[in-house]
Amino acid sequence: MKTAVLLGTMGGPQQEKDVKGFLFRLFSDPALLSVPAPFRQLLAAVIAQLRAPKSRARYMAIGGGSPLVPEMQAQAQGLEGLLGEDWRVQVAALYAPPFVEDVVAALVSYKPDRVILLPFYPQYAAATSGAFLARARKALDRLLPYCPVEVVESFAQSAGFAQAIAMNIRPLLEEGVKTRLLFSAHSLPVRHVLKSELYPLQCVQSQEAVFEALAEPSLEQELCYQSRTGPGRWLGPSFYEALERAARDRRAILVVPLSFACENVETLCDLALEGRVLAQSMGVPSYKVVPTAACAPCFLEDLARILTEK
Numbered sequence: 001m002k003t004a005v006l007l008g009t010m011g012g013p014q015q016e017k018d019v020k021g022f023l024f025r026l027f028s029d030p031a032l033l034s035v036p037a038p039f040r041q042l043l044a045a046v047i048a049q050l051r052a053p054k055s056r057a058r059y060m061a062i063g064g065g066s067p068l069v070p071e072m073q074a075q076a077q078g079l080e081g082l083l084g085e086d087w088r089v090q091v092a093a094l095y096a097p098p099f100v101e102d103v104v105a106a107l108v109s110y111k112p113d114r115v116i117l118l119p120f121y122p123q124y125a126a127a128t129s130g131a132f133l134a135r136a137r138k139a140l141d142r143l144l145p146y147c148p149v150e151v152v153e154s155f156a157q158s159a160g161f162a163q164a165i166a167m168n169i170r171p172l173l174e175e176g177v178k179t180r181l182l183f184s185a186h187s188l189p190v191r192h193v194l195k196s197e198l199y200p201l202q203c204v205q206s207q208e209a210v211f212e213a214l215a216e217p218s219l220e221q222e223l224c225y226q227s228r229t230g231p232g233r234w235l236g237p238s239f240y241e242a243l244e245r246a247a248r249d250r251r252a253i254l255v256v257p258l259s260f261a262c263e264n265v266e267t268l269c270d271l272a273l274e275g276r277v278l279a280q281s282m283g284v285p286s287y288k289v290v291p292t293a294a295c296a297p298c299f300l301e302d303l304a305r306i307l308t309e310k
Helices: 016-027 039-061 068-083 100-107 126-143 159-172 199-214 239-249 265-282 297-308
Strands: 003-009 087-093 114-119 149-151 179-186 220-226 252-257 287-289
Touching (some): 003 068, 039 265, 068 087, 087 100, 100 126, 114 126, 126 149, 159 199, 159 252, 179 199, 220 239, 239 265, 252 265, 265 287
Parallel strands (some): 003 087, 003 114, 179 252, 252 287
């Protein structure tokens, strides 16, 4: 039986010139901006225009473009190697190439017996995982209407994901240094969580899984939320507040990017670069960012297990 797997992602601009278009498509999505069309597109154009300069600077700081899709393609290739010749694993993005619709169109000639949708976010959120699932289902209904579709909504408690992060933490620990693990997840507006979002619960589950895999019970730990991007109440405590506490308590910080499975502008710029400057300005004794799970064999092997059990 031939199986196609779509790894869902927001995508990212590959070059500086792609930033504005990426932002426009991002904020044109009703999952992110709940404003009726055509006002949503008008507002998205304004937001993209205003945010483009700062966003370009962030991508330039990490080499000029997002590493997200190339890293995910390496993960897809690794999964294919584990799953075997009857499996095809493709990256499918919402706001930058390779677009979901183009990837599904390319599957028509492959003629899969089934498709598995795997939003490549460890924890489920409607604005990310949900948006991908909705777009992918729409494209599949149009282009492969008779093909069975299955879904892996999240891998928040994946043992391989937790083990991969734990393995990346261990070399950064320093004996005799009072260290606090700062598990940092992408924030969400509280109004989303009040609609029965599983996201904060799954963030806690991932935090617990990593801490258990690390097997260092004497370490301090805290969960916080980064990247607030709009008005209103957002999930907290914020990354800024957590850094303030670390500075006050004189604790070295190891930041664990909890809601990402590969490197992107938030891990490489927001946390590794801007976060370091902020931490130093506050007087945090030591600040390090833990690499993501990426292509760690234990992570890919566990994902392959999850997929084969569907």
